[in-house]
Amino acid sequence: MARDLAIDLGTANTLVCIKESSDNPRRITDLYNLTGDHYLASVWLRPQQFGVDPRAIAERLVRDLPYPAATVGADPATRGLTGLESWFWVEGYTSAAITDTVRAFGLTVRVEATPESVSWDFGDGTTAPGGGLGAAPPARSDVRHAFESRGHPAVRVRALVRLAVRWRVDAGPWERLAPVVRIAVLDYPVAESRAVLVPDP
Numbered sequence: 001m002a003r004d005l006a007i008d009l010g011t012a013n014t015l016v017c018i019k020e021s022s023d024n025p026r027r028i029t030d031l032y033n034l035t036g037d038h039y040l041a042s043v044w045l046r047p048q049q050f051g052v053d054p055r056a057i058a059e060r061l062v063r064d065l066p067y068p069a070a071t072v073g074a075d076p077a078t079r080g081l082t083g084l085e086s087w088f089w090v091e092g093y094t095s096a097a098i099t100d101t102v103r104a105f106g107l108t109v110r111v112e113a114t115p116e117s118v119s120w121d122f123g124d125g126t127t128a129p130g131g132g133l134g135a136a137p138p139a140r141s142d143v144r145h146a147f148e149s150r151g152h153p154a155v156r157v158r159a160l161v162r163l164a165v166r167w168r169v170d171a172g173p174w175e176r177l178a179p180v181v182r183i184a185v186l187d188y189p190v191a192e193s194r195a196v197l198v199p200d201p
Contacts, residue, residue, distance in 0.1 A: 089134030123155030
């Protein structure tokens, strides 16, 4: 709306309302100053015009998600034996997403963090990137490793859990955020197994 036209409308006594749309909140202030408050009933502004960034809200929610404490489980539980497979799994995480939602400034922002992959380091120079969470007994874990030498006094088994993160506003499309990595550690004793010949009685 041109300035001269706004001044003319401000002096017209036959109008009850003026409608103006603008991405710039300063434009609304200028219109108010030119026409007076008797024409300005309500103003709708997007959250970004209040300095609210939905993506920043989502990133804060991701930082504050209730991530479970992660630990590594093992079978045999007390110690492994060289030459025999030990089974491992991550305790505290499943394939379920960790979620949170906040409603503010007329928006609903939702975030999800879902375990995507696990990189395993068995502490003896052997790694298994891009693996899974494993499974506790009685299930058969798909994370297995046979140590070739004993630990001094233990090997440190590490699992890096990578969570894929996404967010959206209201019912809009999902968008990706940077992944989150959680670390689980187990100091695992490994003893050397030896064959012993026993004579027949």
